[in-house]
Amino acid sequence: MAHLGLVALLVREYDEAIDFYVGGLGFELVEDTARPDGSRWVVVRPPGARETALLLARPSSAEQRARVGDQTGGRVGLFLYTEDFARDHARMVAAGVRFLEEPRHEAYGSVAVFADLYGNRWDLLQPRSTE
Numbered sequence: 001m002a003h004l005g006l007v008a009l010l011v012r013e014y015d016e017a018i019d020f021y022v023g024g025l026g027f028e029l030v031e032d033t034a035r036p037d038g039s040r041w042v043v044v045r046p047p048g049a050r051e052t053a054l055l056l057a058r059p060s061s062a063e064q065r066a067r068v069g070d071q072t073g074g075r076v077g078l079f080l081y082t083e084d085f086a087r088d089h090a091r092m093v094a095a096g097v098r099f100l101e102e103p104r105h106e107a108y109g110s111v112a113v114f115a116d117l118y119g120n121r122w123d124l125l126q127p128r129s130t131e
Helices: 014-024 062-067 085-094
Strands: 006-010 028-034 040-045 053-057 076-081 104-106 109-115 121-127
Touching: 006 062, 014 028, 014 040, 014 053, 085 109, 085 121
Parallel strands: 006 053, 076 121
Antiparallel strands: 028 040, 040 053, 104 109, 109 121
């Protein structure tokens, strides 16, 4: 069976992105390898994640640079699932992550929208238990 391995996310600079995703969101740095063309292969993922991770990619053209922070047209494009919404929300707020709304409780679970350091919108989401 196939699975989604990496999602590329355009970032201005590698080190500031690593600081945000590792320091702010609590992700782990999986790989940071220099490439011959001067770019780096930088992969981060939430702790415990094994199948899907983010490839932090520095733009290589003006067109790509224009898309940093707006890869999904201003809508939520990434969804960070948690088993403990209150804990992770509090940790992220303490780390300086900018939430765009107060937490809310929907039929599908607890959720709050936050922005990464470039303005991409994410949901922090604890799905409602179906058990």
